[in-house]
Amino acid sequence: MGRERYDVIVIGAGVIGSALAMALAERRKRPLVVDIDLSGRLSSSEKNAGGVRATWWQPVNIALCRASIRYYETVASEVTFRQKGYLWLYDAEAWPKALDHLEVQRSLDHPIETLSAGEVHARVPEIDRLEGIAGATFSPRDGLINPNLLKNHYRERSRTLGAEYLDGVYIYAIQAEPGSQVKLECWRAEGPLSDSSLMRMMTQDGPGEAETGHLMDLRADAVVIAGGAWSSRVLELLGLRDFSEPIRRQISVVDNRDTNLAAYGMIVDTSGLYFHNEGPHILAGYSPPEEPPGYHFKYDGERFFQDEIWPRMYARMTCCERLRHVTGWAGLYSVTPDRSAIVGRAAPRVYEAHSFSGRGVMQSYGAAQALAGLIADGRYPDSLDAGALSRERFASGRMVREELHI
Ligand SMILES: Cc1cc2nc3c(=O)[nH]c(=O)nc-3n(C[C@H](O)[C@H](O)[C@H](O)COP(=O)(O)OP(=O)(O)OC[C@H]3O[C@@H](n4cnc5c(N)ncnc54)[C@H](O)[C@@H]3O)c2cc1C
Numbered sequence: 001m002g003r004e005r006y007d008v009i010v011i012g013a014g015v016i017g018s019a020l021a022m023a024l025a026e027r028r029k030r031p032l033v034v035d036i037d038l039s040g041r042l043s044s045s046e047k048n049a050g051g052v053r054a055t056w057w058q059p060v061n062i063a064l065c066r067a068s069i070r071y072y073e074t075v076a077s078e079v080t081f082r083q084k085g086y087l088w089l090y091d092a093e094a095w096p097k098a099l100d101h102l103e104v105q106r107s108l109d110h111p112i113e114t115l116s117a118g119e120v121h122a123r124v125p126e127i128d129r130l131e132g133i134a135g136a137t138f139s140p141r142d143g144l145i146n147p148n149l150l151k152n153h154y155r156e157r158s159r160t161l162g163a164e165y166l167d168g169v170y171i172y173a174i175q176a177e178p179g180s181q182v183k184l185e186c187w188r189a190e191g192p193l194s195d196s197s198l199m200r201m202m203t204q205d206g207p208g209e210a211e212t213g214h215l216m217d218l219r220a221d222a223v224v225i226a227g228g229a230w231s232s233r234v235l236e237l238l239g240l241r242d243f244s245e246p247i248r249r250q251i252s253v254v255d256n257r258d259t260n261l262a263a264y265g266m267i268v269d270t271s272g273l274y275f276h277n278e279g280p281h282i283l284a285g286y287s288p289p290e291e292p293p294g295y296h297f298k299y300d301g302e303r304f305f306q307d308e309i310w311p312r313m314y315a316r317m318t319c320c321e322r323l324r325h326v327t328g329w330a331g332l333y334s335v336t337p338d339r340s341a342i343v344g345r346a347a348p349r350v351y352e353a354h355s356f357s358g359r360g361v362m363q364s365y366g367a368a369q370a371l372a373g374l375i376a377d378g379r380y381p382d383s384l385d386a387g388a389l390s391r392e393r394f395a396s397g398r399m400v401r402e403e404l405h406i
Contacts (some may be wrong), residue, residue, distance in 0.1 A: 006032040006164075008375060009184060009220040011171050011234055013038050014045035015147060016353050017226035018154035019364040023372030025161035032218065033158075034169040034186065037193060042202050042297065044228050044360060045151055047331025049251060049274065049285055051266045052362040053086045053142035054110045057101045058400045060388040061340060061359065062108045064366030067384055069141060071365040072150075079150045083143040084265030087115075087124065088136060089316075091270040095134035097403070102137070112139040124267070126259055126317050132270050143265045144276055147361045154364070168193065168213070170206055174223065174237045174350070182349050184218045202230065203295040222375055224351045229295070229334040231354035240346055243394050244336045244355040245293035251285040252305045252328040253278060259319045273312040281326055284309045287333075287358075299330040333357050340400035343367050344374070344390035351375055352391070357402075 008024055010017045013035035024031045040046040052072065054065035072081040090098050105112050115123065117133040155165065168189035175183045190212045193201075197211050207213060225234045232242035261267070261277040268274045275284035286308045305325040313320040334355040336342060341363065346352040353371050356363055370386035373379065380386055388400050 005181070006030060006218070006220040008032075008222045008224060009034060009182075009218055010224045010226055011184075012226035012228055012231070012354075013155075013165060014040060014043045014226065014228050015151045015154070015361055015364045016045075016228070016356065016368065017224075018151050018158065019368035020224055020226055020353060020372060021158035021163040021165075022154045022161070023368040024375065025158045025163045027372055027376035029372070029376050030162045030164075031158070032164045032166060032220070034166045034171065034184075034218070036168065036170045036189075036201065037198055038165060038167040040151075041195065041198055044331050044333070045147055047251070047329055048147055048358075048361055049266075049276070049283060050144050050147050050361065051086070051274070051276070052081065052145050053139060053266070054108075054362075055086060055088070055105055055112060055137065055139045055142065056359075057104070057402055058340060058388070059104060059108060060386060060400060061363070061402060062105060062110060063384065064363040064370065064386065065359070066108060066110055067366035067369065068362055068364060072145060075153060079153055080146040081143060082145075082265065083141055084263070085138055085140045086142040086266045086268065087120070087138050087264065088268045089120065089133050089270045090135050090137075091132050092134040094270070098135070098137060110139065111141055112137050124264060126261065126319050127267075128318050129316050145361065150361065150364070170201065171234060171237070172206055174234070176349065177219070180221060180349070181219045182221070182223045184220070184223065186216050186218055187213045188216055189213045199297070203297070206233075222349045222351060224353060224371070224375070225346065226353050228354060228360075229332040231334065231352065235346065235352070238347055238350060243342065243391065244334045246295055246332045247291055247293050247335050248296040248330050249285065249287050249291075249333050249358070250299055250304050250328060250330045251283060252309045253281045253283055253326045254305065254309065254313075255281050255324045255326050256320055256322065258322060259317070269312060269316050271312045271315070273309065273316075275313065284313065286312065295332070297330050297332075299328050301325070301328065304328065337394065338399035339402040341367065341389055342391050343371055343386045346391060
């Protein structure tokens with residue numbers, strides 16, 4: 001560790017914290033990013049589906065994703081950004097809502113076309129069971145990215161510009177100090193944390209007696225809370241209200257020798273199932289609506305595949321009859337009442353960027369550039385105003401509601 005006082009300390013080195021480090025360093029703010037586990041074993045950034053789209057309903061969500069997409073296009077080969085589009089199938093109930101939002105999506109310069117069920121089949125012949133498809137949209141500029149390569153890109157570029165990263169650090173107290181500084185009281189692990197120690201700390205209440213570490217203080221002019229689904233714990237240290245809850249989401253990787261979806265990007269079914277080609281396999285996710293909140297990481301394995309994934313895939317594509325479960329995992333969404341992220345100033349010298357639900361990878365660049373502007377210049381960049389995502393919206397009732405595939 002180089003210093004004990006920094007311009008900005010970012011708590012959390014997931015895709016959001018790493019993107020922030022890059023955006024701050026680009027503005028000549030030298031950030032320190034701290035994380036209990038830089039490798040991200042439990043972080044959502046290591047558990048997601050890699051989908052990138054700007055077809056949201058709210059202008060601020062569209063704008064942040066669109067800014068990200070434009071950036072990913074410039075580093076496409078490095079982060080394997082494949083613009084093969086999002087094909088989204090709607091049932092009769094959802095289709096009018098989708099149509100209602102086309103205008104705002106197009107007005108923000110994000111191309112999107114509509115398709116009939118027959119046109120869906122013509123475009124993706126594997127989709128041969130068309131029952132219940134009232135209409136579909138295809139957005140060609142959207143696609144898939146490798147989230148790990150993206151996070152590494154942010155980290156490498158930020159390091160080049162002077163950012164530092166500190167591993168094995170857990171924040172257990174934050175105080176504003178006289179002289180415009182913020183003091184972070186930290187616990188630092190003596191050595192690598194085992195999987196079981198990390199799981200215990202992150203599903204219960206931080207480091208316990210079983211973990212060996214020492215205490216230390218860090219100081220900065222400003223702090224950013226980018227702790228993903230654990231941001232609520234950090235906010236509590238400041239006596240700030242949290243509005244989000246962690247919710248488990250599961251993904252299965254399946255094998256189907258009869259199908260090759262490599263030509264397509266993300267496909268979202270009327271049933272809520274989403275899937276895309278993943279190397280020799282298919283990656284498929286589904287979010288059961290009844291999932292209870294909590295720090296739950298257990299993947300239900302074969303049972304999840306048999307109950308949730310296979311029936312939906314086979315109901316849409318005959319070629320998926322012989323689908324076989326390979327592996328899978330569970331990670332956390334952090335979800336607010338209106339299902340949009342919280343970005344902005346949380347308290348004097350304290351900023352926040354968390355609760356991105358299923359949108360953190362695709363919003364990481366845009367959200368980080370916006371917030372870094374606010375921190376460095378005192379206002380959002382003209383082209384990227386994230387003011388609608390501030391925590392004040394919950395008190396004022398100016399919600400930023402997203403409904404489909406939050
Ligand atoms: C199954 C699934 C599918 C998804 N699919 C997509 C998708 O297709 N596209 C998309 O854009 N998004 C998707 N997401 C959402 C996306 O992964 C998240 O929104 C994003 O990764 C959040 O990034 P983050 O940096 O905020 O949080 P995280 O990646 O969770 O990082 C937070 C970090 O903070 C650290 N931390 C927390 N508290 C402390 C503390 N007190 N002290 C020290 N360190 C701390 C943690 O160790 C962690 O590394 C998906 C998520 C899941 C679970």
